[in-house]
Amino acid sequence: MQTSSPQIPDSTKNPHRERRDIVDALRAAGVAPQKLMELDQGRALAQWQNRKGEVRYERPRHHALSIYINEGDKARRVVNGRAVSQGFPGAVCLFPAGSQSTWQIDGQFEFFHLYFNDLDIARCAEQTWDCEPDRVELSERYHTQDPVLAQAGQLLALSDWLAPGQSMAMDHLAQWLLLQVVSRHSNVQQATPSVTGQLSLRYRRLLQERIHAQLDRTLTLADMAGWVNLSPYHFARLFRATFGCAPYQYVQEQRLTRARDLLRQPESKITAIALNCGFNDASQFSRAFKARFGETPSVYRARTNAR
Numbered sequence: 001m002q003t004s005s006p007q008i009p010d011s012t013k014n015p016h017r018e019r020r021d022i023v024d025a026l027r028a029a030g031v032a033p034q035k036l037m038e039l040d041q042g043r044a045l046a047q048w049q050n051r052k053g054e055v056r057y058e059r060p061r062h063h064a065l066s067i068y069i070n071e072g073d074k075a076r077r078v079v080n081g082r083a084v085s086q087g088f089p090g091a092v093c094l095f096p097a098g099s100q101s102t103w104q105i106d107g108q109f110e111f112f113h114l115y116f117n118d119l120d121i122a123r124c125a126e127q128t129w130d131c132e133p134d135r136v137e138l139s140e141r142y143h144t145q146d147p148v149l150a151q152a153g154q155l156l157a158l159s160d161w162l163a164p165g166q167s168m169a170m171d172h173l174a175q176w177l178l179l180q181v182v183s184r185h186s187n188v189q190q191a192t193p194s195v196t197g198q199l200s201l202r203y204r205r206l207l208q209e210r211i212h213a214q215l216d217r218t219l220t221l222a223d224m225a226g227w228v229n230l231s232p233y234h235f236a237r238l239f240r241a242t243f244g245c246a247p248y249q250y251v252q253e254q255r256l257t258r259a260r261d262l263l264r265q266p267e268s269k270i271t272a273i274a275l276n277c278g279f280n281d282a283s284q285f286s287r288a289f290k291a292r293f294g295e296t297p298s299v300y301r302a303r304t305n306a307r
Contacts, residue, residue, distance in 0.1 A: 034049055039171045065113065066095070073087055122136065125182055128193065168248035175232045259297070
């Protein structure tokens with residue numbers, strides 16, 4: 001079985017993290033997540049690799065979306081000791097809260113999970129379609145074909161979760177996955193609404209000012225959408241139409257631009273600059289800065305001050 005990494009948070013050891021029944025069930029079966037990223041408002045993304053054994057999900061108190069990455073035929077859903085469905089690469093499963101399922105694993109395969117709760121579903125339905133939140137019910141799905149979600153799984157597989165700014169990008173992706181779940185795998189069954197136009201000049205200036213004032217803080221898609229009274233779905237599309245990039249890309253660019261300006265001040269320490277611009281540490285900041293400007297912060301500072 002895959003061993004746990006020290007960088008992966010363990011909800012059983014940190015009382016401030018969400019307790020997730022499916023995570024606990026997988027751990028009890030001897031499986032450890034390869035990656036686990038805590039997102040906004042209790043949501044989380046996890047990448048798992050299982051090899052052999054049986055796993056049971058017994059009425060979880062949260063919802064979970066599963067997307068297989070590869071070798072999905074090694075996983076079978078079992079009812080009364082008999083296999084009733086078999087996975088495949090790109091297969092999608094949806095476990096609503098309170099569902100029950102048993103899984104037999106006969107070889108190595110990898111899959112992603114998105115964990116979310118009733119509040120996420122209610123907020124998504126209400127903000128996106130103005131739908132009564134208590135009317136939304138998720139459907140159980142086992143080894144379903146969904147090319148859109150399968151493609152999202154491939155995107156997750158290619159993503160560097162520890163890259164600078166990636167947590168905000170993953171939060172953006174999680175919001176999009178929630179939208180797909182509600183629109184395609186619930187009793188709502190509505191197409192995503194079309195979004196046209198751009199943000200008003202007033203909202204554009206407001207966003208620029210607030211983002212610039214809070215670059216040292218964690219900024220989420222939901223936070224920024226709330227500033228202009230929009231759902232995350234509408235906000236993300238209008239933001240891209242207005243600024244030409246996704247919100248997380250814009251925030252990252254502003255952080256790096258501010259950092260470059262501060263590096264011209266020789267009295268400012270690089271670690272302090274990193275924290276002041278919203279990076280977790282100097283190492284993360286250095287990687288992001290080099291990827292954007294082609295040289296490390298220390299090299300840029302030395303070259304600039306030598307002029």
